[in-house]
Amino acid sequence: MSNSIGTSPPAMINRIVDRAGTPAVAQLAKVAELTARLRIAAAEEQAKAALLNPQADTKAPVINSGAVVDRLI
Secondary structure, three states, X not given: OOOOOOOOHHHHHHHHHHHOXXXXXXXXXXXXXXXXXXXXXXXXXXXXXXHHOOOOOOOOOOOOOHHHHHHHO
C-alpha cells in the first residue's frame, strides 16, 4: 500500500471511510460528509492565513495528496 503522499485525495477519503468501518449503505453519505469537511477545512485555512497576513493575497491550500487530506480532516 502506498503512503499518504502518493495517494490521491479521493482515494484517501475512501480509505478513511473504509478504516472507520462504515456500513456499505452509509459509505456514500460518509464520503460526501468527509468531502464537505475537507472543503470547509480548506476555507478555514485560507481565512486563517488571511487574518495572519491581511496584505497578502491568500489562496486556499492545494489539496493534491492524501497527506493534505489527512492534515485537514
